Amino acid sequence: MTTAAGQGGVRLQAVDTLAARQGLRPGITLADAQAVVPTLQAIPADPVGDAAAQATLADWATRFTPLVALDGADGLLLDITGCAHLFGGEPGLLGDLDRRLAKAGISALSAAASTPAAAWAWARFHTTAGGGPILPDGQAARDALWRLPLSALRLSDRLVDDLSRVGIRRVEELARLPRAPLAARYGLEPLRRLDQLTGDAPEPMTPVRPQAPYIVRMPFAEPISRREDIDAAALHLLREMGGRLARDGKGARQLDLGFIRTDATSQRMAIGIGRPMRCAGHLLRLFGEKFSQVDPGFGIEAMVLEAVSVDAMAPEQAGLEGGAGGTELEALVDRVANRVGPARMGQPRPVNTHVPERAVRRGTVDGPVSSADEWASDAPRPVLLLPRPEPVDVSSVLPSGAPAAFRWRGDRYLVARLEGPERLRGEWWHGEAPTQRDYWRMQMVDGRRFWLFQAAETWFMHGWFA
Structure with missing residues (x-):
C-alpha cells in the first residue's frame, strides 16, 4: 500500500487486494488503517515513478492496438476497433492481455x-x-x-x-x-x-x-533475443511496409520500430530518410546500425513498425546497368544523418544579398533551393570566406590605388596580378549604413589568390580562391 499527505494527516492512496479484503480503502487515514490492521505496511507514494510506469505500460500495450490512451492515474484505455480479430476476437485479446500482465507480475482489471x-x-x-x-x-x-x-x-x-x-x-x-x-x-x-x-x-x-498512417506488426510464438532473429523480423516488416507504401505510391520519410518485451515494457528506435524510400535492404542497414542498442530483456514477444512520416514517391527510371542514379550518395547521407543526427548535417545554400558574410546559409541536406535564393552577383567568389574581414598592413601601392605589397598575419606578400575593383554597398533598404567596399582579386607571386577590399581608407583580407 502507498500513502500520501492529505487533509487531516497521512492517508492511504492505494491498497492491494489483501488490504481491501480487510476493509481498507483509499482515502482513509493511516492511523485508522493501522487501527484495523496493526501489522499494516505502507510506503510513501511516488507519483512521478507511477506516471513513468504507466507511460511505459501504455507503450507496451500498443502490441494490441495503436490507439492507447491514459485513463486517470491508474488505468489504460485501448481502442481495439479492427484489431480484435488478430487475437481471435475480443475474448482472445482480453485473455492474452491478462496472461501477459500476470506473467509480468502486474495485477489488473480488464473488460x-x-x-x-x-x-x-x-x-x-x-x-x-x-x-x-x-x-x-x-x-x-x-x-x-x-x-x-x-x-x-x-x-x-x-x-x-x-x-x-x-x-x-x-x-x-x-x-x-x-x-x-x-x-x-x-x-x-x-x-x-x-x-x-x-x-x-x-x-x-x-x-x-x-x-501513424502505416503500421505493420509481427508477434512471435516464442520470444526472441538473438540479433539474427531481430534482423530477419525487421526485414520481413520492412518488406511488408514497402509493399503497402508501393500500392499507394508512397515512400517513408521517418520510420519507428518498436520492440515489445515479455516484461510488459518496450523499446523504440527511429530513423529518418533524406527522400521518400521503401527499399527494405537500405532501410534495414539504417536500422541495423542501431540494433546494438536493443535490450531484449527476457525476450521480445512482438515487433511493430510504423511509418510516422510518408511522402508521395514517383516511379524512377533505372540506369542502363540497373541502378537508379544518385542512390549511393543518398544512402551515404542517410547513414551519416542517422548516426550523428540530422540536425548536425547540412549543405550551403545561396542567399540573395550583397553582403558577402551573409551570402551563404546552412540548409538541410535534401531541401530544395528556392529560385529566390540566388547570389546577387555573378562575379567570382572565393572558396573560403573568413568569418570576419581581417585588416592588412599595406606597405606599397600601385597607381590604381591597389596594394603592391602588404603584410597579413605576420607574413609579407607581393602582388603579381590583380583584377577589380568590384564595388559592394551596404543594404540600406534593410536599415544598414550606406557604406561601400571596393573588392580586388589578387594573385601573389607565389601563386596564391586572395580577395581583399578597401573601406574607409583601410584594407582588409576577406578570403582566398582555389
Whole structure:
C-alpha cells in the first residue's frame, strides 16, 4: 500500500487486494488503517515513478492496438476497433492481455465494452454484477449497466454520498429520475456521466502516440533475443511496409520500430530518410546500425513498425546497368544523418544579398533551393570566406590605388596580378549604413589568390580562391 499527505494527516492512496479484503480503502487515514490492521505496511507514494510506469505500460500495450490512451492515474484505455480479430476476437485479446500482465507480475482489471465509460465501469464491477469481462451489446448491455452501483459512473465520493442519502444507490435509480430537477439540484455531472455510459454523449480519447498512417506488426510464438532473429523480423516488416507504401505510391520519410518485451515494457528506435524510400535492404542497414542498442530483456514477444512520416514517391527510371542514379550518395547521407543526427548535417545554400558574410546559409541536406535564393552577383567568389574581414598592413601601392605589397598575419606578400575593383554597398533598404567596399582579386607571386577590399581608407583580407 502507498500513502500520501492529505487533509487531516497521512492517508492511504492505494491498497492491494489483501488490504481491501480487510476493509481498507483509499482515502482513509493511516492511523485508522493501522487501527484495523496493526501489522499494516505502507510506503510513501511516488507519483512521478507511477506516471513513468504507466507511460511505459501504455507503450507496451500498443502490441494490441495503436490507439492507447491514459485513463486517470491508474488505468489504460485501448481502442481495439479492427484489431480484435488478430487475437481471435475480443475474448482472445482480453485473455492474452491478462496472461501477459500476470506473467509480468502486474495485477489488473480488464473488460471490453462499446464505450470508454462502460468499459471503465464493467472492468471494475462485472464480477460483482455476475457477468463476464465482455459487456454484451444492445438492451442486454443497458440492463447490465443499470444494475451497477453509482460509483461506476465515475462520480466524486461526495456526490455519491449526497445521492445515497436520498436513496439513490444504483445507476438505474438515477436514470429514472427527471433530468431537469436532477440537474438543478446536483449539477450536470451525473447526467453527463450517465450519457457517456450509454454512448449518448461523446468521450474522445487522446492516444499517447499519434496514429501513424502505416503500421505493420509481427508477434512471435516464442520470444526472441538473438540479433539474427531481430534482423530477419525487421526485414520481413520492412518488406511488408514497402509493399503497402508501393500500392499507394508512397515512400517513408521517418520510420519507428518498436520492440515489445515479455516484461510488459518496450523499446523504440527511429530513423529518418533524406527522400521518400521503401527499399527494405537500405532501410534495414539504417536500422541495423542501431540494433546494438536493443535490450531484449527476457525476450521480445512482438515487433511493430510504423511509418510516422510518408511522402508521395514517383516511379524512377533505372540506369542502363540497373541502378537508379544518385542512390549511393543518398544512402551515404542517410547513414551519416542517422548516426550523428540530422540536425548536425547540412549543405550551403545561396542567399540573395550583397553582403558577402551573409551570402551563404546552412540548409538541410535534401531541401530544395528556392529560385529566390540566388547570389546577387555573378562575379567570382572565393572558396573560403573568413568569418570576419581581417585588416592588412599595406606597405606599397600601385597607381590604381591597389596594394603592391602588404603584410597579413605576420607574413609579407607581393602582388603579381590583380583584377577589380568590384564595388559592394551596404543594404540600406534593410536599415544598414550606406557604406561601400571596393573588392580586388589578387594573385601573389607565389601563386596564391586572395580577395581583399578597401573601406574607409583601410584594407582588409576577406578570403582566398582555389
